[in-house]
Amino acid sequence: MVSRVIPVDPFDLVLFGATGDLARRKILPALFHRYQVGQIPPSARIICSARGDTVASEFRKQALKTLKEFAPEAASDETALLEFVELLDYVGVDATGDTGWSKLAGMVRPDVTRAFYLSVAPPLFGPLAKRLKDRGLALSDSRIVVEKPFGRDLESARALNEELRACFQEHQIYRIDHYLGKETVQNLMALRFANSLWEPLWNSTHIDHVQITVAETVGIKGREDYYDHAGAMRDMVQNHLVQLLCLTAMEPPSRFSPNAVRDEKVKVIEALDPVPPEDIARGQYREDAGGDSYRDHAGNPTSQTESFIAMKVRVSNWRWAGTPFYLRTGKRLRARESEIVVAFRDPPHTIFPSAGPLRGNVLVIRLQPDEGITLRTTIKDPGPGGLRLTEVSLDMSFAEALGADMRAQDAYERLVMDVIRGDQTLFMRGDEVEAAWAWADQIIENWEGRRDTPALYDPGSSGPEEALMLMHRDGRRWRQIGD
């Protein structure tokens, strides 16, 4: 199967933080891939920026190296690579000073789509937005893209929203949660709203519970300062896991438009109950074979920050009352895996008493690795000699189903092109972020007030015992990480 590529209109994309880690590893490779498949027209310009006063030709040389390192397969097409770097320009700009702004103003064109990507630390979002407005660079239809983290609590998120809204209108602001750009996450919406099979079953009458797991094998090295001040709740749950929960739980929007989708997501967040302490398991990884623990990595021997969290979340509305959502995420776990597990209720009656109790169907939506969908189904065990039952998986790997030519697209490819197209559906709206923080804040304040200590867990495990107990006491089990 060949994916259909619709070229975008000519644009000027100003990439602030172009020498940084995210720009080099994700954004520039994503733009190159979209150029290579013909989505970015040759008249597009990508104006890269950081504080250094490098000349454009030098920056292009660096970009060639970067793309060979982070998009090696695509970069083997030397012609496309050389063409692409010709789209790149460079200007040295100081986000908090006056340097470079006049030059930048002279570089952007008046008659093409204009987007500003702020791939810089969040304290620079406000100063950059203000200068873009004050210098007349922000037009009424220009777009501004901001990265995560969007605040560390409700108060700071509100302040950030105010800073941005003083210079740009909400329809111009693109708050990235890169999980929303993942193919399977969008497929979750297609699965739910483009098939008639699921919707009648998608409620607490038929679904026993939902599990959402985002497990990582890496620790916090390289991000230790940020992470030790954030923890798993702020870093992962408030944004990525809440977004996955919203897409799983939301009502069908009336249409696939930015505000219709986001209105429904906000309603889910507003329906989340506060989570009591007994429904939360926090953990911190203990020392590994090399003797390094979370606290060693954080450089903070008394850190109480969680590198793991599991929680039972209730969505208080008509559809989901009685169906808990169990969320789990952590560092240094046994496998790298993100998935949504929808566990249907057990059949109410069996006509096969000798086969033992029947188990409910399980739908697994895998986000990574190997994006795909699996449905656990009960069938007859093949062969003569009575009717025995067995469970099999109906398995669809997107890579297999869609053909080897379908290269797995990085989330940033989709998201950057959506910015240029002016489609905000897969970006978080300001009120949505604030609602998620309002819910997260009370949970964090509660454990901080109790001086809660995270339980230790072994690196390479599935997290602390307490997380297993969270499910066991409800007569349920987590799906094994890495299965």
Ligand code: NAP
């Ligand atoms: P980084 O590696 O520290 O890069 C920061 C960039 O900002 C550099 O290009 C730096 O260039 C530029 N910069 C710093 N101070 C500046 C100033 N005063 N004026 C203009 N430019 C300035 O950071 P990063 O890891 O790429 O992260 C960028 C953003 O993405 C952050 O908001 C981060 O939270 C978010 N994010 C990153 C990742 C990731 O995997 N890296 C993942 C998710 C979200 P000079 O120092 O040369 O000026």
